[in-house]
Amino acid sequence: MVLLTRKIEFAASHLYNNPNYSAEENRRIFGKCNNPHGHGHNYTLEVTVEGEPDPVTGMVLDLKELKEILEREVMQRMDHRHLNYEVAELAGQIPTCENIALVIWNLLEPKIRQGRLHRVRLYESADLFADCYRNGASAGGKA
Amino acid sequence: MSVALRIELGRRYRFCASHRLHSAHLTEEENCRVFGKCNNPYGHGHNYVLEVSMSGEVDPATGMIANLADLDAFVERQVLEGFDHKSLNEEVAAFRDKVPTTENLCIEIFERLKTFPKAKLERIRVQETGNNSFEYAGENQEGNRP
Numbered sequence: 143m144v145l146l147t148r149k150i151e152f153a154a155s156h157l158y159n160n161p162n163y164s165a166e167e168n169r170r171i172f173g174k175c176n177n178p179h180g181h182g183h184n185y186t187l188e189v190t191v192e193g194e195p196d197p198v199t200g201m202v203l204d205l206k207e208l209k210e211i212l213e214r215e216v217m218q219r220m221d222h223r224h225l226n227y228e229v230a231e232l233a234g235q236i237p238t239c240e241n242i243a244l245v246i247w248n249l250l251e252p253k254i255r256q257g258r259l260h261r262v263r264l265y266e267s268a269d270l271f272a273d274c275y276r277n278g279a280s281a282g283g284k285a
Numbered sequence: 286m287s288v289a290l291r292i293e294l295g296r297r298y299r300f301c302a303s304h305r306l307h308s309a310h311l312t313e314e315e316n317c318r319v320f321g322k323c324n325n326p327y328g329h330g331h332n333y334v335l336e337v338s339m340s341g342e343v344d345p346a347t348g349m350i351a352n353l354a355d356l357d358a359f360v361e362r363q364v365l366e367g368f369d370h371k372s373l374n375e376e377v378a379a380f381r382d383k384v385p386t387t388e389n390l391c392i393e394i395f396e397r398l399k400t401f402p403k404a405k406l407e408r409i410r411v412q413e414t415g416n417n418s419f420e421y422a423g424e425n426q427e428g429n430r431p
Binding site: 158160162163171172235236238239240243244247263268269270273274275276279 | 289290291292293294295296297298338343345346347348349350352353354
């Protein structure tokens with residue numbers, strides 16, 4: 143099995159606020175991320191697909207096709223958007239790295255027809271990211 | 286959701302420390318041969334990057350596996366306070382009689398972080414330089430859950 147990774151970047155704004163918490167609780171739990179006017183990040187998304195290279199083309203999947211899927215499913219939905227207000231899939235959720243990674247997995251997984259989605263890694267900054275895997279899959283791709 | 290998914294939170298930290306690779310079980314000449322420049326008696330240092338991966342359920346109320354403030358405070362207390370701007374050989378007890386290679390550093394850091402009470406430590410990665418990095422996930426996956 144070979145793992146193939148493609149990276150894209152998008153910029154978006156968000157804020158963390160749970161309407162079931164008091165204003166004070168929201169500030170205590172979410173800190174600066176609770177600023178009601180929101181803030182933004184340059185997100186980096188790494189999408190890893192697993193599979194066997196096709197004997198004729200030598201490809202796990204056509205990178206062009208993956209690029210188009212990422213453009214359609216992620217860039218058009220999230221780039222230069224407010225994640226709380228403009229992304230239907232995140233409605234009612236706190237748009238943390240964890241939740242955005244899960245949403246992106248669920249958007250991409252049914253669209254990838256050659257190979258199989260292995261990992262979605264979403265960086266909110268260079269020092270913070272979330273990884274999403276199929277349950278039972280190991281980080282190295284052996285399970 | 287079409288399949289059961291596993292989610293991990295990754296966080297990077299930085300610390301600067303000095304070390305010297307030297308084993309009391311080897312002769313001067315052997316130390317010099319095995320460790321090369323890293324055996325220089327006055328030691329040298331690195332800007333280490335520590336990557337910590339935690340897994341767990343995403344709390345629907347917060348959208349988080351673990352609150353970053355809790356994780357940051359834990360890593361600060363367990364690792365960074367004792368390692369940053371220190372000599373690993375002289376100031377970290379574990380390296381009094383163990384060579385502070387980044388392999389051993391990984392094991393020591395993993396042991397210090399596996400008791401995080403709010404999520405499961407999956408693995409750590411330590412980057413010694415931009416060209417060298419080391420990963421450790423414990424010896425017993427089941428045993429890592431605090």
